[in-house]
Amino acid sequence: MAVTDRTGVPVRGLTATDAWRSFRAAIGLGWAIESNWSDPFLFAVYTLAKPLAAAMILVIMFQVVTGGGNTEFLQFLIVGSALWNVVFGVMAGLVQSILEDRERYRMMKYVVVTPTSLFPFLLGRSLARMLISFIAVALTLVVGVFFLGVELRPNFLILIPALVIGVLSVLSLGVMMAGWCLQLRQEAWHYPEAIAGALYLVSGAIFPIDLLPGFIQPLAYALPTTWWLEASRRGLLGHGSPGQLGTIPDGTVMLFLVLATAVTIPLSLAAFAWFMQRARRAGLLDMVTGS
Amino acid sequence: MTGYRGSHATNAQEAAEWSNRRIIANNLRAIVGRAYPRIIGLTREPSWVFFEILLPFLAVSAFVFVYRALEAPEEYIGFVVLGGAVTSFWLNVVWMMAAQFYWEKDQGNLELYFTAPMHLMSILAGMAIGGLVMTSSRAIAVIGIGSILFGVTYDIREPLLLVAAFVLTMIPLYGLGMLFASLFLMWGREASHLAELLQEPIYFLGGVNFPLRALGAVSGVVVAILPLAVGLDAMRQLTFPGPLSQGLLPVGTELLILGAMSIVFLVGARFALAYLEHLARREGRLTLRWQ
Numbered sequence: 001m002a003v004t005d006r007t008g009v010p011v012r013g014l015t016a017t018d019a020w021r022s023f024r025a026a027i028g029l030g031w032a033i034e035s036n037w038s039d040p041f042l043f044a045v046y047t048l049a050k051p052l053a054a055a056m057i058l059v060i061m062f063q064v065v066t067g068g069g070n071t072e073f074l075q076f077l078i079v080g081s082a083l084w085n086v087v088f089g090v091m092a093g094l095v096q097s098i099l100e101d102r103e104r105y106r107m108m109k110y111v112v113v114t115p116t117s118l119f120p121f122l123l124g125r126s127l128a129r130m131l132i133s134f135i136a137v138a139l140t141l142v143v144g145v146f147f148l149g150v151e152l153r154p155n156f157l158i159l160i161p162a163l164v165i166g167v168l169s170v171l172s173l174g175v176m177m178a179g180w181c182l183q184l185r186q187e188a189w190h191y192p193e194a195i196a197g198a199l200y201l202v203s204g205a206i207f208p209i210d211l212l213p214g215f216i217q218p219l220a221y222a223l224p225t226t227w228w229l230e231a232s233r234r235g236l237l238g239h240g241s242p243g244q245l246g247t248i249p250d251g252t253v254m255l256f257l258v259l260a261t262a263v264t265i266p267l268s269l270a271a272f273a274w275f276m277q278r279a280r281r282a283g284l285l286d287m288v289t290g291s
Numbered sequence: 292m293t294g295y296r297g298s299h300a301t302n303a304q305e306a307a308e309w310s311n312r313r314i315i316a317n318n319l320r321a322i323v324g325r326a327y328p329r330i331i332g333l334t335r336e337p338s339w340v341f342f343e344i345l346l347p348f349l350a351v352s353a354f355v356f357v358y359r360a361l362e363a364p365e366e367y368i369g370f371v372v373l374g375g376a377v378t379s380f381w382l383n384v385v386w387m388m389a390a391q392f393y394w395e396k397d398q399g400n401l402e403l404y405f406t407a408p409m410h411l412m413s414i415l416a417g418m419a420i421g422g423l424v425m426t427s428s429r430a431i432a433v434i435g436i437g438s439i440l441f442g443v444t445y446d447i448r449e450p451l452l453l454v455a456a457f458v459l460t461m462i463p464l465y466g467l468g469m470l471f472a473s474l475f476l477m478w479g480r481e482a483s484h485l486a487e488l489l490q491e492p493i494y495f496l497g498g499v500n501f502p503l504r505a506l507g508a509v510s511g512v513v514v515a516i517l518p519l520a521v522g523l524d525a526m527r528q529l530t531f532p533g534p535l536s537q538g539l540l541p542v543g544t545e546l547l548i549l550g551a552m553s554i555v556f557l558v559g560a561r562f563a564l565a566y567l568e569h570l571a572r573r574e575g576r577l578t579l580r581w582q
Contacts, residue, residue, distance in 0.1 A: 015295060019543070042484060045488065046487065049488060050492065052364045053496075056355065056495050057494060060505050061358065061367075063368075064501050064505045065362075066361060077357070190346060192344060194346045197350055197353075198485070201352055201353045201356075206356075207356040207357050211496040242360075
């Protein structure tokens, strides 16, 4: 149904169809920038080498210390490292789309003045990086299974809802960050890495959160990423993390994932709306900082 | 004798018919001028304190906790902290040396460099000196905070040799950055992909978080091409003398390798730059933005 103005005249561009058209066009653009402009060989190497190297660093650290024992911990490391590609891919995708379109291609202001919303454009524009991050997850798991002895025992009743809810929560965190980075200088390129790095540390991606200092642990339990990782591990490996988190029943883990996500999504959308409003008022949409 | 020739010249330096003294003074000014924004930026952009120290420190912390979870010997924690500090220099080389000419092109500075009567090596040297100063403060902060928080102790018996190892690591590292600056520019739009490709895979091959010898036969190849790996291996041997930090090669041999790398990369950078300048003038498209 079309949205109308005060006089009842339909307002063009605010329909779901227009949003979908904008989303679809942005997907094509995002994919073109991420892949088609690159040399295919380089693109394949780049897509495969980065996540694999990140996982192999952990594998070698594990081998150096244990000599190959305690395979349960190795599985914990590989699954955590693989899934983290999604968090980084989503956050980096959203933030870099905003910054590239404002600072580099200088298209942000034109997108904003079109009758459609920036939101579907932003989601579509960053989708390519999200898809690439899923390829990285799959690849890391395949290497883990075939070369490193990871035993997957998928439980789709946990895995699929965890994946859907988890991606929604990560996406909403990314949207909030994108809005925030709109307020900042070009230096904000590094912010997704910093924030994803902080979440990586606090969410127990590669070590049990029991090892964190006591004052950080409540934060770890409040984050949707912690519950998403835990639920995904159970969905993929058939068991949870080592430590306290692993003793919590599956149903409780899913419940906390849903609760944390239910809080994160409206907060992030409200934050994005506020950041956009501020950016319009302060003239930040066509700011070029050139740092 | 100073002035500008009216006849045809192949570049701006030829066109400026200057005395040797003026040429040297001009190039020194270019070095200082390009180093200045990076050094003065330390005081003018205080946000770097948060993100540029936090970012490497978060990664360091995550790997420290992995070693703690594996109940690894304390030396490994020291390896990670030292590796994290050296990583700061590598990140600087990749993002602020190798990719810099590409960003400069996008911002419209590159054509100014080509038309100014100075040698482009002066610009690269200024970038390297500024980057080295800027990153040293970050690396010191990572080592200081990491050492205090994680209780790392050092046993430095030959401080002068350690200083020599550090300096001999930085020369080929930034030399490689100078070489990459030209190559990245020629490879065009893939600069950001290449820069990302030079992160995790290099951390893995460089043994940033584990002893280099753990890579087995691969480490032999790495030692021949990657100054980060050789320098880190030498610095670890000099900082944590003990059986766990036994290097791939004796320190003296590694310093000789670093010396040879310095010459190769700096000469390579000089040739690559000359070729780049030739291409820029002949084809006239290297200074086109977004290509």
